[in-house]
Amino acid sequence: MPETGVRLHSAGFVNGAHVLAVRVYYEDTDAAGVVYHASFLRFADRARTEMLRDLGATGVAPMANEGLGFVVRHCSADFLKPGRLNDLLEVHSRFLEVGGASVTAAQTVKRDGADLVCMQLTLVCTTPAGRPARLPPELWTLLRDAGAQTVRD
Amino acid sequence: MPETGVRLHSAGFVNGAHVLAVRVYYEDTDAAGVVYHASFLRFADRARTEMLRDLGATGVAPMANEGLGFVVRHCSADFLKPGRLNDLLEVHSRFLEVGGASVTAAQTVKRDGADLVCMQLTLVCTTPAGRPARLPPELWTLLRDAGAQTVRD
Amino acid sequence: MPETGVRLHSAGFVNGAHVLAVRVYYEDTDAAGVVYHASFLRFADRARTEMLRDLGATGVAPMANEGLGFVVRHCSADFLKPGRLNDLLEVHSRFLEVGGASVTAAQTVKRDGADLVCMQLTLVCTTPAGRPARLPPELWTLLRDAGAQTVRD
Amino acid sequence: MPETGVRLHSAGFVNGAHVLAVRVYYEDTDAAGVVYHASFLRFADRARTEMLRDLGATGVAPMANEGLGFVVRHCSADFLKPGRLNDLLEVHSRFLEVGGASVTAAQTVKRDGADLVCMQLTLVCTTPAGRPARLPPELWTLLRDAGAQTVRD
Numbered sequence: 001m002p003e004t005g006v007r008l009h010s011a012g013f014v015n016g017a018h019v020l021a022v023r024v025y026y027e028d029t030d031a032a033g034v035v036y037h038a039s040f041l042r043f044a045d046r047a048r049t050e051m052l053r054d055l056g057a058t059g060v061a062p063m064a065n066e067g068l069g070f071v072v073r074h075c076s077a078d079f080l081k082p083g084r085l086n087d088l089l090e091v092h093s094r095f096l097e098v099g100g101a102s103v104t105a106a107q108t109v110k111r112d113g114a115d116l117v118c119m120q121l122t123l124v125c126t127t128p129a130g131r132p133a134r135l136p137p138e139l140w141t142l143l144r145d146a147g148a149q150t151v152r153d
Numbered sequence: 154m155p156e157t158g159v160r161l162h163s164a165g166f167v168n169g170a171h172v173l174a175v176r177v178y179y180e181d182t183d184a185a186g187v188v189y190h191a192s193f194l195r196f197a198d199r200a201r202t203e204m205l206r207d208l209g210a211t212g213v214a215p216m217a218n219e220g221l222g223f224v225v226r227h228c229s230a231d232f233l234k235p236g237r238l239n240d241l242l243e244v245h246s247r248f249l250e251v252g253g254a255s256v257t258a259a260q261t262v263k264r265d266g267a268d269l270v271c272m273q274l275t276l277v278c279t280t281p282a283g284r285p286a287r288l289p290p291e292l293w294t295l296l297r298d299a300g301a302q303t304v305r306d
Numbered sequence: 307m308p309e310t311g312v313r314l315h316s317a318g319f320v321n322g323a324h325v326l327a328v329r330v331y332y333e334d335t336d337a338a339g340v341v342y343h344a345s346f347l348r349f350a351d352r353a354r355t356e357m358l359r360d361l362g363a364t365g366v367a368p369m370a371n372e373g374l375g376f377v378v379r380h381c382s383a384d385f386l387k388p389g390r391l392n393d394l395l396e397v398h399s400r401f402l403e404v405g406g407a408s409v410t411a412a413q414t415v416k417r418d419g420a421d422l423v424c425m426q427l428t429l430v431c432t433t434p435a436g437r438p439a440r441l442p443p444e445l446w447t448l449l450r451d452a453g454a455q456t457v458r459d
Numbered sequence: 460m461p462e463t464g465v466r467l468h469s470a471g472f473v474n475g476a477h478v479l480a481v482r483v484y485y486e487d488t489d490a491a492g493v494v495y496h497a498s499f500l501r502f503a504d505r506a507r508t509e510m511l512r513d514l515g516a517t518g519v520a521p522m523a524n525e526g527l528g529f530v531v532r533h534c535s536a537d538f539l540k541p542g543r544l545n546d547l548l549e550v551h552s553r554f555l556e557v558g559g560a561s562v563t564a565a566q567t568v569k570r571d572g573a574d575l576v577c578m579q580l581t582l583v584c585t586t587p588a589g590r591p592a593r594l595p596p597e598l599w600t601l602l603r604d605a606g607a608q609t610v611r612d
Binding site: 084 | 335336337340342
Binding site: 032034037038039041042045069071072073074075076077078079082130 | 185187190191192194195198222224225226227228229230231232235283
C-alpha cells in the first residue's frame with residue numbers, strides 16, 4: 001500500500017495572485033458531463049476564503065471577532081470552456097479595489113494554463129444582522145498592501 | 154390528519170413572464186443564515202427548465218431528440234436582498250433575445266413583490282459534444298412568439 | 307404563449323403518507339448521468355419540511371417560537387434504482403415513532419410507482435445551541451395523531 | 460504579501476486508513492450554523508475518489524478505460540457531532556470487503572481526533588449503462604492488498 005504524505009490542493013500566492021487548486025468531483029458535475037455552472041461560484045468562494053486566510057490572521061481576526069462577513073453583492077461570470085470530472089483546476093484570485101465597506105475581486109478558474117471561467121465580484125462587509133459595515137482597518141491595510149487599489153464607496 | 158391536495162410550487166406565465174415558485178430549504182442556506190449566493194443560480198436554472206417545458210413539447214422535443222442542450226455562457230447577477238429559510242420565492246423569467254444558436258434571458262427572484270436577485274444570462278445551444286449548434290427552428294419560433302427579439306449571433 | 311396556472315410539485319397526504327413531488331434538475335445530477343446519491347437526502351429533507359408544514363401551524367409554531375429544530379442523528383439509505391434528469395419523483399414520508407426528544411421517519415423516493423431510494427432516519431429535536439430538547443407537546447400530539455407510535459427515548 | 464507554498468488538504472495513508480483533509484466552507488453549511496448533513500456524504504465521496512487515486516493508476520486505469528464506475532448502493536450514517544464553518548476535517552476511509560462486483564467501506568469524519576460522522580457504504584461497480592460489472596482484476600487485487608477482506612457477492 002502506498003504511504004504518501006501531504007499532497008494536492010495547494011494554496012498560495014504566485015506573482016501577486018492567490019492560487020487555490022480545486023479537484024472536480026462527481027458532486028460538482030451534472031448530467032451534461034461537465035462542471036455545473038454554479039459549482040464555479042462555489043470554487044471561487046473557497047478561493048476567496050483561503051486567500052483571506054493566507055493573507056494572515058492579523059487582518060481577518062478582527063472581522064471574525066466582530067462577527068463581520070463578506071456577502072456577494074454582484075457577480076459577473078464568463079464560462080469559456082467546460083470543466084470535467086477529475087480535473088485539477090486552479091482558481092487565481094486578486095482583489096482589485098478596496099473601499100471603506102466593500103472590495104472587488106477578479107477570479108479566473110484555469111486548467112493547464114487555459115481560462116475556463118472568468119469572474120468579477122463585488123463583496124460587501126456586513127454585520128451579523130446583514131447591515132453594511134466598515135472593513136476593520138487592519139484588513140483594509142492588508143488588502144491595499146496585497147495590491148488592491150483604494151477607492152471610496 | 155389534514156388531507157390536502159395539490160399545493161405549492163406553481164409554474165406558469167403571468168403578463169408574459171414565466172413565474173416559478175421556489176421554497177427555500179436548509180440545503181439552500183448557509184451559516185450566515187441566508188440563502189447561499191450560488192443557490193440563486195440553481196433556482197434560475199430550474200425556472201428556465203420549467204419555462205421551456207411550459208412553452209410546450211413542440212419546441213423542446215426536437216432539442217431533446219438531437220441531444221441538444223443549453224449551456225450558460227455568461228451570467229451577471231445583482232444580489233440586492235438576502236433570502237431566508239422557508240421563504241416562498243418567485244423566479245420571474247423572460248427570454249430577451251433569440252439568435253441562431255443562443256438566447257439571452259432576464260430572471261428576477263422576488264419575495265412578496267420585492268426583488269432579491271436580478272440576473273442576466275446568455276445561453277448557447279450545444280451538441281452532446283459541447284459544440285455550438287443551431288436552435289431547432291420550432292424552438293426558435295416558439296421563443297420569438299414568446300416575446301424574444303430576434304438577433305444574429 | 308400558454309397561460310397555465312398552478313402546476314407541479316404537489317404536496318399532501320395520501321393514505322396516511324405525505325407525498326411531495328420533486329422534479330430532477332441538472333443541479334441534482336452528476337457526470338454519471340444520474341441523480342447524485344446525496345441529492346436524495348436533500349429531497350427527503352424537503353419532504354420532511356413540507357410534511358411538518360402540512361401537519362399544521364399549531365404543532366410547528368411552538369418549535370419555531372423557541373428556535374427549536376430537527377437535526378439528523380442517523381440515516382440509512384438503500385439506492386435501488388437511479389433517478390434521471392427531468393424525472394418527476396415522489397417522496398413518500400411517514401413518521402414511525404415519536405419520543406420525547408426524537409422522531410424516526412421512513413421515506414421512499416418513487417418514480418411511476420417504483421421505489422428508487424428507501425431511507426430510514428432518526429431526527430433529534432435540538433435547541434439553537436445544538437442541545438437535545440423535548441418536542442413541544444402540541445407537535446408530539448400531532449405526530450402521534452398522524453400515526454407515529456409513541457416511544458420513550 | 461505572504462508567499463506560501465503547497466498547503467492544506469493533504470491526502471495519504473495513515474496506519475492503513477486513507478486520510479483526506481477537508482475544509483468546511485459556506486457552501487457546506489446551512490442556516491442552523493452547522494455542516495448540512497448531506498455535505499458529509501459529499502466529503503466521503505471525495506475521500507473515496509482520492510483513496511482510489513492514491514491506490515495507484517495500475518488499479519484504477521482499467522476501470523476508467525472501460526468506463527466503469529462505482530455507485531452507492533447502501534449508505535448508513537451516524538451524525539454524532541456537528542461540523543462548523545472553517546473546520547479542517549479529516550475523512551478516514553477503509554475498504555472493508557471486496558467482492559467480485561462490489562466493495563464495502565467504512566468512513567469516519569473527524570475533527571481534532573473526535574468522530575463527527577461514521578458511515579458504512581456498499582458500492583457496486585457498474586457499466587456506463589448502469590449494469591453491475593465485475594471489478595477489473597488489478598483493482599480487486601489492489602483493494603485486497605490494501606486490507607479489504609475478500610468475499611463473494
